[in-house]
Amino acid sequence: MDKPSLTYPFDDLPAPGTTRVIAPGIKWLQMPLPFALDHINLYLLEDGDGWVLVDTGIRGDKTRDFWLQIFDNELDGKPITRVIATHMHPDHLGQAGWLCRHFNAPLLMSRTEYFYARTFSNENARVLPPEAIQFYERGGIPEPILAEIRSRGWGGFSNNVEPLPIGYHRLIDNQVLTIGGRQWRVVTGSGHSPEHVCLYCDELDVLISGDQVLPRITSNVSVNANEPEEDPLHYWLDSHHKFLALLPDTAFVLPSHNRPFYGLHARLIYLIDHHEDRMLACEEKCVTPQTAHDLLPVMFSRELDSFQIMLALGECIAHLHCLMGRGRLERFLDQDGRYRYRSIDPSLPARADPEGHDSPDLAPLMV
């Protein structure tokens, strides 16, 4: 697959604690993240006497200190009057509670994302629950790696997310918000998170894409123990087709990671092809029945540590479930209690040693 040619109008990044105007009434800023993926982009939209903020950074003193600099130097003396979170992941939602309380501003989210976040915030279990152990066992994770996963425990969402406001303003697909006298339409996608909000302004031809469309890394699309039978890749691909049909190729895309870019349609098509290619590789390998863990080298060409294996397994199962949904794979429990996946198409040639398919970086697994 050829990489799509995207263009990036801004070479230099805004230093943490500063902002950069990138479109009329839109400021771009970055906050650091303590992961391999080391930053997140946030956007401030001028709205008369205040600012509407899209995404907030992860919980922690470091982010908060940069926010205090921004308050002092970058808001022209005006408050943040609305806080929008594109989705529930801690790098996006982590500081929302603190910012909302600081400015007495409402939090705007989709319903599914808000209540998911509230649920995870209240989850205090520290021991890996039996359902999660079964999920990894059925995925074929070998015992020594499972022991490492077990030792890491469960939960921890609230370590990275400030307590949330107990109320929120609901965002819903196709809703129109007026910000700075301009109309911004809510466009939702699913697969990376269940009801991810993007915002599109026709007048500016600007799309704030969150993690729904990223230019250089692929967003994590995973099955996990909370919803072990889900088919998120199906929703993810559907969302890409929806965005292709709904949004113009000319849009200036403001993503949550990497730099703002042009080339929306090329990127969407590349991502669809990328996942289709990985599914085909899995299907071909499954001419002889495989566990999800067996298939990780087909999906990821790098060595993975136990933490990455845990994340990669969820991605792999997402591809397998999508194939099952299409009637291309069947699944059965083997005598060791592991799910094995078998290709249904008898015309597929058996490939003893399929070449590894390039995975982008494993950083996207952290998004």
Ligand SMILES: [Zn+2]
């Ligand atoms: Zn995310």
